[in-house]
Amino acid sequence: MSSRKVIFYRVQDSIMPTDMWVRMCQCGPGPRESLPTSRHSSLPRFLLLGLPFLFCSGREPALFKRPQPHFITPRLASAPATAVTQFTPPHCALALLHSLTGKHSSGSASGCARQPCLYRLCPHPLLLDSSSSLPNGRQRPQPCSHRRIAVLSAPRREAAAVPELGARSAMAGRLVLALPVLLFLLLVGHCRGGKIGICYGRNADDLPGPDKVAQLIQQQSIKYVRIYDTNIDVIKAFANTGVELMVGVPNSDLLAFAQYQSNVDTWLKNSILPYYPATMITYITVGAEVTESPVNVSGLVVPAMRNVHTALKKAGLHKKITISSTHSLGILSRSFPPSAGAFNSSYAHFLKPLLEFLVENQAPFMVDLYPYYAYQNSPSNVSLNYALFSPQSQDVIDPNTGLVYSNMFDAQVDSIFFALMALNFKTLKIMVTESGWPNKGAAKETGATPDNAQTYNTNLIRHVVNDSGTPAKPGEEIDVYIFSLFNENRKPGIESERNWGLFFPDQSSIYSLDWTGRGNVDVMTGANITSANGTWCIASANASETDLQNALNWACGPGNVDCSAIQPSQPCYQPDTLASHASYAFNSYYQQNGANVVACDFGGAGIRTTKDPSYDTCVYLAAGSKMSTMNSTSLPARSGSSPNPSAKCVTSLLFMLAVAVAAVML
DSSP states (O other), rough: OOEEEEEEEEEESSSSOOOEEEEEEESSOOOOOOOSSSTTTTOOOOOOOTSSSSOOOOOSSOOOOOSSSOOOOOOOSOOOOEOOOOOEEEEEEEEEEEOOOOOOOSSSSSOOOOOOEEEOOOOOOOOEEEOOOOOOOOOOOOOOOSSSOEEOOOOOOGGSSSSOOHHHHHHHHHHHHHHHHHHHHHHHHHHTTEEEEOOOOOOSSSSSOOOHHHHHHHTTTEEEOOSSOHHHHHHHHHHTTTOEEEEEGGGHHHHHHHHHHHHHHHHHHHHHHGGTTTSSSEEEEEESSGOOOOSGGGHHHHHHHHHHHHHHHHHTTTTEEEEEEEEEGEEEEEEGGGGGGGEGGGGGHHHHHHHHHHHTTTTOEEEOOHHHEEEETTTTTTTTTHHOOOOTSEEEEOOTOOOSSHHHHHHHHHHHHHHHHTTTTSOOOEEEEEEOOOOOOOOOOOTOOOHHHHHHHHHHHHHTTTBBEEEEEEEEBOEEEEESSBTTTTTTTGGGOOOOOOOOOOOBSSSSSSSSSSSSSSTOOOOOOOOOTEEEEETTTTHHHHHHHHHHHHHHHHOOOOOOSTTSSSTOOOOOOOHHHHHHHHHHHHHHHHGGGGOOOGTTTTTEEESSOOOOTTTOTTTTTGGGGGGGOOOOTTTTTOOHHHHHHHHHHHHHHHHHHHHOOO
């Protein structure tokens, strides 16, 4: 057996002034060699699973520094023996480094013994330093808690004391192969992201039939739909479409459902079982906003839910279909500031058993949230920009927590979260089963316009898809159903009540909406919107210099607009005025984002025009130009928002796939 020596490295914690020692197992003496290219090389290679790669080879590993904290890939020739990089893992993880050997490259017949080396990694940037002598004495660093690196090694041993390859080493080898697969599957689940669905209300006498509606929803690639009953024609229309359906038990049926189990069993037998699983029914809402009902039926909700659960259990579907009940924000007695969110004590008789049922069955707390009403009912306290997710809105700071809110939606979600936390139910997932903005209203409802509806829903979708979370729960994915698919002309109340739809009865869109949250796509054709014919975006004459400057800075920065044309000596520098430069930048952003009305908002600093603002050699982008057909840049993200999860997940999945392949090849 070839000789084997153990080399200790000092690990320096760049945050805490602490030296640690890590054991590196290396095969016997010999000159330093380049990183091997053959899988049959005798030189050991270390793979750090789930984190940046750490490659070792040769006899005396040397430090191989890189200026940027990126993955270090193996060099195929003349590479230093060890490649390491500084990195900060997101949380403590257990990493397995396994030394794999084969035939000795220098001709040794026996090769090297193999032995796994383990250490625990903690969330601090770590830098592997050059090899050093052993610490004095036999003591080794103590295992870390959550802030240190634990070195799992024994005192230095001679070669004869190192065991040959056996069951423990073979098990470690199998673990090397299994861990990437397990981590890959975990990442697939993690990358689901927030879901965007649509509410399909039918309180109208001019709507297309369910079959046509199902086709429309498929054309828009909408995967989640909420209906408010169990209409058989609607349920059948969504069979074999891949659309997940949330069905409802109306408030009018709660008494029958709460009183007799047989009523629920019959309902399930007639309305659900014949069409499942061809129609993918995933949720049943038992009652809707019962606290707003003119008849007090709140006490019937939990008994009805339990009977529905019993019926599903008899059919073997209680783990496939989730039961909950929807609520309005009126269930709170206080919602501002968000940290003071509290449930109305008069609902305690049904609320506590309801929450216990949800926890017991791993169901979400469902709530309908409408920033529009907060703005409409109190425009002096809630600005339109704040309600619309506008980047120009004034942030609101919660005085109790210091959390900063840039939009009303997040504030409403967090008020529910804090109310749940006050009752010790903070682990409940919150699902928003209705949210939207009216496209038309009465004369006094000045905020109910197609432009505002498009702005709100576009920004809401982006907020959800980006997994921005909320200030209290950053990065937390949340599912949202937009209200509503159609205007409903038979709904009672003020004008706006009948005008929340995205589509007219003839299935043409009231305004375009991008369901992906990452571009601007016409919801009727699915094609990229290149430009509204003959429209440009320029600075509004009514905008203040401060607003123009802030919007210009954003457009040329986070907005990814190429502003080189308005630099000195460039075609659009003259006239050297703020309005002129802002107009050029605004229009560039507007056109490269599909000439969408939302992209010319800039907090009210932008305005659309049908007159081409080009002059002399300064040419403003227009429909059909190369830049105007590019995929859009997302609206500006507020501080604390998360990067696009698709990019993060794709990167993570590709990385884990590479790890899996590397492990197999090793």
